[in-house]
Structure formats: structure tokens, C-alpha cells
Amino acid sequence: MNRLRARSTRWIPLLALWPVLALADGVAVRYDATTAPFPSNRWTVPDFGNATLRRVNLPKPDCAARPSDCADIDVINTLDGFSTQPRFTVPFTGDIDPTSVGSDSIYLVNLGDVLTLRGFGQKVGINRVVWDPPSKTLAFESDELLQERSRYLLVITNGVRDASGKKLKPASFLDGRDPQQRELRDALPMARGGGRNVVAASLFTTQSATGDLLKIQRRIKASTPAPMNFMVGNGGSVRALFPVAGLQGIQFNRQTGTAPAFTPSFLPTPALQVVPGAVGQVAYGRFDSPSYQNAAKVIPATDTLTGAPRLLGSETLTAQFFLPAGPKPALGWPVAIFGHGFTDSMYGAPWTVASVLASQGIATVSINVVGHGGGALGTLNALPTAGAPVQIPAGGRGIDQDGNGSIDSTEGVNAAAPQTIVSSRDGLRQTVVDLMQLVRQIEVGVDADGDGAPDLDPGRIYYAGQSFGGIYGTILLGVERNIKAGVPNVPGGSITEIARLSPAFRILTGLSLATRQPVLLNLPPTPERPVPLNFDENIPLRDQPPLINTVPGAMAIAELLDRNQWVQQSGNPVSYAELIRRDPPAGHAAKPVILQFAKGDQTVPNPTTSAIVRAGGLKDRVTYYRNDLAFAGNPGIPKNPHTFLTNIGVAAAAPLAVAAQTQIAVFFASHGATVIDPDAGGPLFEVPIQGDLPEGLNFIP
Structure with missing residues (x-):
């Protein structure tokens, strides 16, 4: 027996060396204690309070050297899974041929919703491929948004070749003693087929994204709020209802400093005469909305299966109404909630x-x-033209978040340090909560004139919104069951991608890179970009050939942008798009929608809008404004078409703005049944969009 034990002991060093020996004559995917394909459930822990039955558990670096990364990981480790639009990274032991990488050689298999198995067996390809020679790392994205709360198998086959054209060698990546690796082993049969051998794999679980807002929606619907209060003028003694015909103007004293300091201006009352006499009255009312954000402007994480977002208080909001002229319908006026944009x-x-x-x-x-x-x-x-002025609370929601004494146009929509990775995620979600509460107020009855009868029809509530309003509006349309139709105008997602691609907002991404410790800016200032916020992330757009990275520091920036998007997925309109029509939540009906956007939008670039359209299966609902053709025919048209819906002050653009608005108005007046072509068959509006969705930027130089 001792001799047998001695013989077996002699084999132990050889067995330990087996993976090295097996890979010595070829390239393989690299696995070790800290390196493996990402994402993977190896970086999670069990958590049975979550709908995924997991919680992310990324290791931290040296927090003294990398405090920003540690702060981000503190937030990431509250999530119940990996991103639904992840950036995959696969490390190799040597160089590969990037041209051999595609959806036939690397792909994903959906193993189904963790609780219901929905989506089981669906195959997903890859896109946006990058090969980084110095680190011998391949990066790519899934070709489509992944299903939330689901397990996925990442499959790497020997269709990927090394730099000499040889097939990859199988990697040693299964350890039967590790429960998570046993789960991976059991999933591998789903990867067979296609005549290619599996050489490496990873199993991961996607995060919950939409559940919190759906829980809040149900809570709001179960409540009966007090009616909206319109006695808000002059400290509560005057009803804030004003006939347009008897209104000289409305002065806005915007609080812009904490001293306090105010900046006066006048509201654009002439805009109410685009169709003369159409608006009869302007009114202001106040209502209480439940608040789920804490002082840092974060909605704290709660268990996604057994928990629910915690109600932290309420906020009194001001609502602004424009009521049509003429006889009021018996049930009240049909009403469109309109969402304004960023800034x-x-x-x-x-x-x-x-x-x-x-x-x-x-x-x-x-x-x-x-x-x-x-x-x-x-x-x-x-x-008023007759009578004394009436003062009304303006309902500003800005705060002096940075403590410098001023209140900027968007200050308070983003999360505060050290949770800056949350960005506007929870400002967007709280705004959606406020709009769901506004819907509920309309349902219980809005009586602006005080005659005891509702002024708005609770069965005919619609939504339209521009830019940021299209972004949170897409989320709202996905989770609010009693909005009957909607028109998001120039929306996009994610916010991370908008800020990266937009000339208007790219400086914000640069600022975030500059304020990290350590700093991630990787380019010096240039004459074209003299501000020292220059960077190059070197990320390709969709459907481009594999890119070979030659930019030092680009991979670290790309990793950060991926983490930002991961944390912010529950505030990303792309996550909610399929709930609108393709797969509504239980008890919700599919909604008729129009999604309006413009070719060459420089503020919300086309690829970010196409992401919403693809995720929601909404291509047949797109109205595509061809600003390239409009500008070619009239140089008075702005090169950036982002505000084409509201450009009534630009003479050349005003008719197009009214035409796009008329499409919305007719759509709502028909209860979502009629979609007109804004230019009646002309070339400037495609209804629906023709050809492929735009994945390029298409900016007019």
C-alpha cells in the first residue's frame, strides 16, 4: 500500500503541470486565480433575497492607490448580476487572429430566466470587437440587449485562430470542486453543435433592471392621493388659473444661488399662439409625490426578490397645465404629459x-x-391684464450639490460622491416615479377651475417628451400601465454612450476621467481641444470589422465606461423598451407609440436611439426626420437637428417643428390609431424609417 501511495505521489507534479504542458504548443484562453473571461459567476456570491439568487462580489484593488475604483466597486457589489449589455473580455496566452472572431466562433446561449426559464436556448451573437495586443485581451459586446435576471453561457470555440492560423487549444477551466464551475460544466452541452469545438466558456447571470419601478408603480396604483391643489397663488389665497386672453405675461424668478439669488426672465407666452386661440387657460397645481432618493440622490439598493424600494419621504411638486379653448368634453380634456429635456x-x-x-x-x-x-x-x-399679480411657487428641484453657492441647471439630478458611478440613474427613476404619481392624480380627478368636475379625462392620458424627456419617457411608457399612447422624441441610451459620442456632452466624460484617482485621461490637449480633458477610448461602433487597439490607456477607459453603463442599466431606457409593446408586464397592454428622431443628431447620436429601437422591436414605429436633406435644401436649417420638434423660433425650421408636433397631436387625438406623415409624402420624414437603422453618427460637418 505504501508503494502504491509513493507511485501516485510521484505523478502529482506532472498532473499539476498538465495545463501548462497541454498549452505549450498553442494559444488558449487564459484562466488563473485572478484572470478569466469576464463576466463570470465566479465573481458573485449566493443571495437568495435577490431574483437572480446572486449578488456581485468583485474583488477590490489597492484602495490607497485606486480609491475611485474601490468606490465604484462598493456600488457594483450591491447589484444582483452582470450588465444586460456587457463588455466581455477574454484573456489569451498568446496572440490571436482578430479576423477569426465573429458570431460563429464566439456566441452566447441563454439558459433562461433564473426563476421561470423564459428565453431558454436563445442564441446571441457578438459585436464591437476589439483586440488589444499588449494585454492579449479580446473585448466585445453582445449583439443585442440580454434578457434581465437570466443565466447566459459565453462560448468560445476553436473557430478563433491564433496569429499563425492554428486552432485554439482547449483551456483547463473546469474544477469539479467549485459549485459554480460544476454549474458551468452542466451547462456546456448547450454549447455543442456547429461543427466547432468548445475551447473555453463562462457562465454568468444578468442583473435585474426593471423590477424596482414596477413595484413602485403597483404601490402608487394601490394608493388614493389627495386631489391636486390649485389654490397656490399668493400663499394659498388665489386659484392659479389664468385665461390666456387676459394674461400679459409670466415672470420666472429662478433661484440660481443659495444667498438666495434669483435670475429673472419671462416665460414664452407668445409660443401659445402658434395656433392662435388654441390654448384657453394656463394653470398651476401642487401635489405630493413619494420620494425614494436619499440625500446623496441615490435610491438605496434592496433585495430584488423579497424586498422593495424603501419610501424615504415625499416632495411637493408643481404641475403646469395648458387647457384647450372651447367647450370641455363631458369626461374632461384628453391630456398629454410632456417631458422636458436636460438643462x-x-x-x-x-x-x-x-x-x-x-x-x-x-x-x-x-x-x-x-x-x-x-x-x-x-x-x-x-x-393679468386686469387685477394684481399672482405669485406661485415655481417648483424648482435644483440643489447646491457641490457647495459652491450656485444652483446650476441640472444640479441634483446626478448622485453625489462617492457614488458618482450612479450618475443620473436614480434622478431618472425618481422622475418616472413622479410622473406615475402625476398619472394617479389625473386618475383620481384634476379640477383646475374648482367647479367640482374633472377637467382632464382619466381614460385618455398620453405621453410625449423631448431628449431627456424621451429618455425617461421611454422608461415611463414601459412601466406605467394607464398611459394609452406615447411619442418619445430624440431619446437615446445609455446615458454613458450619449455622453461618449455626443460633441455636446463628451466633455462631461472627460471631466469624469480627469477627476478620478488615478486620472484616466490618455491624450494631451490639442489646438482643436485645448481644454485638458482629452481622451481616446477607441471603441468601435456596431457592425464594424474587429479593431486592433493601438491607443495606450484606451482599454482602462473602456472598462470604466462599461462599469458606468452596468450600474446605470435600471435607469437606461434601452432596458425598458421591450416592455412598451413587445413584452408588456403582466396586466399591461401593449401601447401604440411613435418614436421620432433625426439623422445626424449631435446631442443624442443616432446609435444610441437605434439601441432603443432594436431593444423594443420598434422599427416599424419610427418617424425619421432627414435633416441632411432639409439642410441641403435650406441652409437656414440648423446642422444639429436635435430640437427639430421645438424649433418654432427659427424661421426655416418652424414649419417642420409644427409638422412634427401635428403628427403627435393627431396620434393622441385618435387614441394612438392614426400616424400621419408630417410632410405628407415628401422626402423629409420617413414614416416608417426606410432601410437599416442608423449605426453611424451621420453628423453634418
Whole structure:
């Protein structure tokens, strides 16, 4: 017996060396204690309070040297799974041929929703491939948004070749003693087929993304709020309802500093005459909305299976109404909630569309987004042609988050340090909560004139929103069951991708890279970009050939951008797009929608809008404004078409703005049944979009 033990002992060093010997004559995927294909459930721990039955558990680096990474990981490790649009990284032991990488040699297999097995067996390809020679790492994305709360198998086959054209060698990646590796071993039969051998694999679980807002929606629907209060003028003594014909103007004293300091301006009352006489009255009411954000502007994580977001208080919001002229319908006016954009407020874009909507008998209502509209001390002074001025709380939601004494146009929409990776995720989600509460207020009855009868029809509530309003509006349309139709205008997702691709917002990405420790900026200032916020992430757009990275520091920036998108997926409109029509939540009906966007949008670039369309299966619902053709025919048209819906102040663009608004108004007036072509068969609007979705930027130089 001792001799047998001695013989077997002699084999132990050889067995330990077996993986090295097996790979000595070829390239393989690299696995070791800290390196493996990512994502993988090896970086999770069991958590049976979550819908995925897991929680992320990424290891931290040296936090003294990399404090920003550690702060990010503290947030990431509250998530219940990996991104639904992940950036995969696969390390190799040697060089590979990037041209051999594609959806036939690397792919994903959906193993189904963790609790229901929905989606089991679906195969997903890859896109946006990058090969980094110095680190011998391959990076890519899934070709489509992955299903949330689901297990996926990443399959790497010997269709991938090394630099000399040889097939990859099988990697030693299974350890029967590790429960998570046993799960991977059991899943491998799903990867067979296609005549190619599997040489490496990874098993991972995607995060929950939409569940929190659906839970909050059900909670709001179960409540019966107090009616909206319109006695808000002059400290509560005057009803804030003003006939347009008897209104000289409305002065907006926006709080812009904590001293306090105010900046006066006048609201654009002439915009209400785009269709003369269509708007009969302007009104202001206040209501309480449940608040789920803490002082850092974060919605704290809770268990996604057994828990629910915690109610942390309430906020009194101001709502602005434009009521049509003429006899009110028996059930009240049909009403469109209109969402304003980033840096704007309800005192901007909603005014530009109210007249056309009113011409079709549609009332308009709006609120301020979290962090927008100036500080809470701001006021409106309504100036009637007869009678004394009436002062109204303006409903500003901005705060002095950085402590410098000023309140910027978006200050408070993003999360505060050290949770800056959350960005606007929870500002967007809280705004959606506020809009769901606004819907509930309309359902219980809105009586602006005080005659005891509802002024708005609770069965005919619609939504339209521009830019940021299209972004949170897409989320709203996915989770609010009683909005009957919607028109997101120029939305995009994710916010991370918008900021990366947009010339208007790219500086914000540079600022975030500059303020990290260590700094991630990888390019010096240039004459074209003199501000020292220059960087090159070297990430390809979709459907391009594999890219070989030659930019030092680019891979680290790409990893950060991926982590940002991962954390922010529950505030990404792409995550909610399929809930609108293709796969509504239980108890919800599919909604008729139009998605309006423009070729060459420089603020919300085309690829980010196409991501929403692809995720929601909404291509047949796209109205595509060809700004390239409009500009070629009239140089008075702005090169950046982002505000084509609201450009009533630009003479050349105003007719197109009214045409796009009319499409929305007719759509809502028909209860979502009629979609008109804004230019009646002309070339400037494709209804629906023709050809492939735009995946390039298409900017007019």
C-alpha cells in the first residue's frame, strides 16, 4: 500500500503541470486565480433575497492607490448580476487572429430566466470587437440587449485562430470542486453543435433592471392621493388659473444661488399662439409625490426578490397645465404629459408644443425633472391684464450639490460622491416615479377651475417628451400601465454612450476621467481641444470589422465606461423598451407609440436611439426626420437637428417643428390609431424609417 501511495505521489507534479504542458504548443484562453473571461459567476456570491439568487462580489484593488475604483466597486457589489449589455473580455496566452472572431466562433446561449426559464436556448451573437495586443485581451459586446435576471453561457470555440492560423487549444477551466464551475460544466452541452469545438466558456447571470419601478408603480396604483391643489397663488389665497386672453405675461424668478439669488426672465407666452386661440387657460397645481432618493440622490439598493424600494419621504411638486379653448368634453380634456429635456425645465419646451396639441383638443401638463428648474425658492409672477399679480411657487428641484453657492441647471439630478458611478440613474427613476404619481392624480380627478368636475379625462392620458424627456419617457411608457399612447422624441441610451459620442456632452466624460484617482485621461490637449480633458477610448461602433487597439490607456477607459453603463442599466431606457409593446408586464397592454428622431443628431447620436429601437422591436414605429436633406435644401436649417420638434423660433425650421408636433397631436387625438406623415409624402420624414437603422453618427460637418 505504501508503494502504491509513493507511485501516485510521484505523478502529482506532472498532473499539476498538465495545463501548462497541454498549452505549450498553442494559444488558449487564459484562466488563473485572478484572470478569466469576464463576466463570470465566479465573481458573485449566493443571495437568495435577490431574483437572480446572486449578488456581485468583485474583488477590490489597492484602495490607497485606486480609491475611485474601490468606490465604484462598493456600488457594483450591491447589484444582483452582470450588465444586460456587457463588455466581455477574454484573456489569451498568446496572440490571436482578430479576423477569426465573429458570431460563429464566439456566441452566447441563454439558459433562461433564473426563476421561470423564459428565453431558454436563445442564441446571441457578438459585436464591437476589439483586440488589444499588449494585454492579449479580446473585448466585445453582445449583439443585442440580454434578457434581465437570466443565466447566459459565453462560448468560445476553436473557430478563433491564433496569429499563425492554428486552432485554439482547449483551456483547463473546469474544477469539479467549485459549485459554480460544476454549474458551468452542466451547462456546456448547450454549447455543442456547429461543427466547432468548445475551447473555453463562462457562465454568468444578468442583473435585474426593471423590477424596482414596477413595484413602485403597483404601490402608487394601490394608493388614493389627495386631489391636486390649485389654490397656490399668493400663499394659498388665489386659484392659479389664468385665461390666456387676459394674461400679459409670466415672470420666472429662478433661484440660481443659495444667498438666495434669483435670475429673472419671462416665460414664452407668445409660443401659445402658434395656433392662435388654441390654448384657453394656463394653470398651476401642487401635489405630493413619494420620494425614494436619499440625500446623496441615490435610491438605496434592496433585495430584488423579497424586498422593495424603501419610501424615504415625499416632495411637493408643481404641475403646469395648458387647457384647450372651447367647450370641455363631458369626461374632461384628453391630456398629454410632456417631458422636458436636460438643462431645460417645464418653462421651456412644453410651451412650444402646447398650442398645436390644444388645436387637436389635447391638454398639456408638465413637471420639473429632478435637479432642474432652479432652486426650491423660485417663483412665478403671473401678470393679468386686469387685477394684481399672482405669485406661485415655481417648483424648482435644483440643489447646491457641490457647495459652491450656485444652483446650476441640472444640479441634483446626478448622485453625489462617492457614488458618482450612479450618475443620473436614480434622478431618472425618481422622475418616472413622479410622473406615475402625476398619472394617479389625473386618475383620481384634476379640477383646475374648482367647479367640482374633472377637467382632464382619466381614460385618455398620453405621453410625449423631448431628449431627456424621451429618455425617461421611454422608461415611463414601459412601466406605467394607464398611459394609452406615447411619442418619445430624440431619446437615446445609455446615458454613458450619449455622453461618449455626443460633441455636446463628451466633455462631461472627460471631466469624469480627469477627476478620478488615478486620472484616466490618455491624450494631451490639442489646438482643436485645448481644454485638458482629452481622451481616446477607441471603441468601435456596431457592425464594424474587429479593431486592433493601438491607443495606450484606451482599454482602462473602456472598462470604466462599461462599469458606468452596468450600474446605470435600471435607469437606461434601452432596458425598458421591450416592455412598451413587445413584452408588456403582466396586466399591461401593449401601447401604440411613435418614436421620432433625426439623422445626424449631435446631442443624442443616432446609435444610441437605434439601441432603443432594436431593444423594443420598434422599427416599424419610427418617424425619421432627414435633416441632411432639409439642410441641403435650406441652409437656414440648423446642422444639429436635435430640437427639430421645438424649433418654432427659427424661421426655416418652424414649419417642420409644427409638422412634427401635428403628427403627435393627431396620434393622441385618435387614441394612438392614426400616424400621419408630417410632410405628407415628401422626402423629409420617413414614416416608417426606410432601410437599416442608423449605426453611424451621420453628423453634418
